[in-house]
Amino acid sequence: MIEARELTKTYGEKTAVDGLTFTVRPGAVTGFLGPNGAGKSTTMRMIVGLDRPTSGTVTVNGRPYADHPAPLREIGALLEAKAIHPGRSAFDHLMALAHTHGISRHRVEEVIEMTGLAQVARKRAGAFSLGMGQRLGIAAALLGDPETLMLDEPVNGLDPDGVLWIRNLLTGLAAEGRTVFLSSHLMSEMALVADHLIVVGRGRILADTTVEQLVREAGGDTVLVATADPVRLRSLLAGPGVEVTGRPGSEQLMVTGRTAREIGFTAAEHGIPLFELTKHEVSLEEAFMNLTHDAVEYVASAA
Numbered sequence: 001m002i003e004a005r006e007l008t009k010t011y012g013e014k015t016a017v018d019g020l021t022f023t024v025r026p027g028a029v030t031g032f033l034g035p036n037g038a039g040k041s042t043t044m045r046m047i048v049g050l051d052r053p054t055s056g057t058v059t060v061n062g063r064p065y066a067d068h069p070a071p072l073r074e075i076g077a078l079l080e081a082k083a084i085h086p087g088r089s090a091f092d093h094l095m096a097l098a099h100t101h102g103i104s105r106h107r108v109e110e111v112i113e114m115t116g117l118a119q120v121a122r123k124r125a126g127a128f129s130l131g132m133g134q135r136l137g138i139a140a141a142l143l144g145d146p147e148t149l150m151l152d153e154p155v156n157g158l159d160p161d162g163v164l165w166i167r168n169l170l171t172g173l174a175a176e177g178r179t180v181f182l183s184s185h186l187m188s189e190m191a192l193v194a195d196h197l198i199v200v201g202r203g204r205i206l207a208d209t210t211v212e213q214l215v216r217e218a219g220g221d222t223v224l225v226a227t228a229d230p231v232r233l234r235s236l237l238a239g240p241g242v243e244v245t246g247r248p249g250s251e252q253l254m255v256t257g258r259t260a261r262e263i264g265f266t267a268a269e270h271g272i273p274l275f276e277l278t279k280h281e282v283s284l285e286e287a288f289m290n291l292t293h294d295a296v297e298y299v300a301s302a303a
């Protein structure tokens with residue numbers, strides 16, 4: 001569990017993180033989304049004590065990171081690509097980390113197996129591909145068998161196999177009851193793995209919600225109807241929670257609060273011909289762009 005309360009970080013004039021309050025709960029994958037420069041990495045660094053908050057607090061499993069006697073057993077983090085001695089093997093790197101935390105060789109072998117590194121564990125880490133390097137970073141994060149796992153942009157630069165592997169690993173860890181928190185600026189990737197989303201822009205929370213809710217709020221449950229009798233269909237569909245819009249004289253109606261199926265049945269029951277009945281899909285990327293539009297730091301201007 002990660003709990004941030006009014007978490008704030010300023011660098012001189014720049015407010016990178018601006019009063020964030022959120023809770024990342026166990027048993028789920030929580031996505032941390034936002035455009036470039038939104039403050040995701042800064043927030044993650046404060047969670048693991050690499051940066052000190054200007055004000056506010058953040059705790060991991062109930063205590064500030066630095067107050068845990070064995071932090072690696074509480075939270076495993078993959079932040080920017082780890083500095084690994086290029087001449088050292090993956091096995092030696094993990095063993096060195098394990099030694100400093102009283103973790104057994106058996107656990108090192110276990111995480112090597114879990115992350116699919118068994119074939120290359122004795123090779124020089126300097127010769128690792130980006131994907132192998134990511135796997136090694138994740139192996140290090142898992143070493144202490146932590147209850148909470150935090151990954152900054154874990155799928156960056158990975159091939160489809162690697163992306164699928166991370167997705168399955170993370171959903172599996174959440175299903176075991178662990179807290180999984182991961183950042184990305186890719187909404188579509190996040191939608192496949194995250195149960196819950198925290199969206200930030202310019203250091204502030206823009207949404208703390210589920211994927212379904214985000215899409216619904218962006219207009220994802222609208223149905224477009226074209227009919228020979230819009231006036232009658234409109235009055236038949238009316239009811240609590242239903243909104244029907246359409247220009248006067250137009251055959252087209254936009255309906256929220258009724259499914260395409262319900263609209264089709266209602267029209268058929270009353271003998272009203274329909275020319276079109278389409279669920280209006282709002283892509284997650286679109287929902288994300290709508291939400292973060294005003295919070296994008298650097299907007300490309302037309303040349």
Ligand SMILES: Nc1ncnc2c1ncn2[C@@H]1O[C@H](COP(=O)(O)OP(=O)(O)OP(=O)(O)O)[C@@H](O)[C@H]1O
Binds near residue numbers: 014015016036037040
């Ligand atoms: N050490 C620093 N000194 C000054 N400004 C910083 C520092 N670290 C971050 N910032 C600024 O704080 C803001 C938030 O940066 P941060 O890296 O946390 O964003 P992010 O959401 O992780 O972005 P990205 O998706 O690009 O990684 C940015 O405007 C950045 O330039």
